[in-house]
Amino acid sequence: MRYIEPHGHMVSRTTDDYIDMVTAGCAAVCEPAFWAGFDRSSPQGFFDYFCQLTEHEPKRAAKFGLPHYTWLCINPKESEDVNLAEEVVDLIPQFLDKPNVLGIGEIGLNKNSRNEMKVLEMHADLAARQDQLILVHTPHLEDKLKGTKLIIDVLKADKRIKPERCIIDHVEEHTIGLVLDAGFWAGMTLYPESKCTAARAIDMIECYGGERVWMNSACDWGVSVPLAVPYAALEARRRGYNSERIDQLVFKNPAQFMSQSSKFKVPVA
Numbered sequence: 001m002r003y004i005e006p007h008g009h010m011v012s013r014t015t016d017d018y019i020d021m022v023t024a025g026c027a028a029v030c031e032p033a034f035w036a037g038f039d040r041s042s043p044q045g046f047f048d049y050f051c052q053l054t055e056h057e058p059k060r061a062a063k064f065g066l067p068h069y070t071w072l073c074i075n076p077k078e079s080e081d082v083n084l085a086e087e088v089v090d091l092i093p094q095f096l097d098k099p100n101v102l103g104i105g106e107i108g109l110n111k112n113s114r115n116e117m118k119v120l121e122m123h124a125d126l127a128a129r130q131d132q133l134i135l136v137h138t139p140h141l142e143d144k145l146k147g148t149k150l151i152i153d154v155l156k157a158d159k160r161i162k163p164e165r166c167i168i169d170h171v172e173e174h175t176i177g178l179v180l181d182a183g184f185w186a187g188m189t190l191y192p193e194s195k196c197t198a199a200r201a202i203d204m205i206e207c208y209g210g211e212r213v214w215m216n217s218a219c220d221w222g223v224s225v226p227l228a229v230p231y232a233a234l235e236a237r238r239r240g241y242n243s244e245r246i247d248q249l250v251f252k253n254p255a256q257f258m259s260q261s262s263k264f265k266v267p268v269a
């Protein structure tokens with residue numbers, strides 16, 4: 001089996017995780033910029049992180065034969081300080097020409113605050129001006145439905161942004177329909193404790209179809225499973241999906257979305 005991990009926070013993972021992923025068939029990994037688990041104290045902290053994502057981590061992944069791509073932003077959890085966010089957003093353009101940068105992400109909302117909305121709009125504007133793909137984080141639990149609607153409104157309001165070039169991640173049963181109906185791609189994050197299990201993800205695929213969707217593990221510094229995507233493939237196989245259908249979900253779909261960036265090279269098995 002081959003698969004793409006379209007949303008993995010690899011700077012948080014060990015080399016053993018890289019070995020396990022490659023052994024399970026991972027053919028490429030894509031890493032959105034994320035909260036570090038604590039707030040960075042200055043734009044310089046983000047500059048260093050962007051260097052890590054565009055220079056160091058691709059080299060670390062390459063040691064295991066794994067192509068590594070990334071997305072840049074200041075994440076919604078640190079977007080409350082709009083002045084800091086402005087300084088960080090100004091840092092991003094100098095990194096956009098790096099060979100592994102696919103776009104702007106994971107942007108979005110965390111608590112659906114006014115300041116987060118402002119910073120979301122700043123990122124959307126940057127992506128539109130620079131013709132970048134967009135990867136969106138949606139809020140947790142009770143904030144998810146409202147936040148997803150707000151995000152869709154912001155992206156739809158900017159006529160330069162094409163929905164088919166945006167993926168809205170962490171969808172659940174009550175948000176996936178909204179996202180797909182609005183023309184966006186939908187990402188399902190497979191977490192052992194929150195977000196979505198493999199069984200729920202395959203249920204959603206059965207209800208909404210297998211187009212414009214991908215599954216990811218997120219595999220960050222919290223409780224998460226780097227092999228969640230191949231485990232979901234196993235769940236699909238249990239339900240009688242053949243190899244071709246599984247390949248479409250875990251390899252061809254993410255490859256199709258990311259190939260909208262000329263920098264993404266579809267891995268050759």
Ligand SMILES: [Zn+2]
Nearest residue numbers: 032034106218
């Ligand atoms: Zn993430």
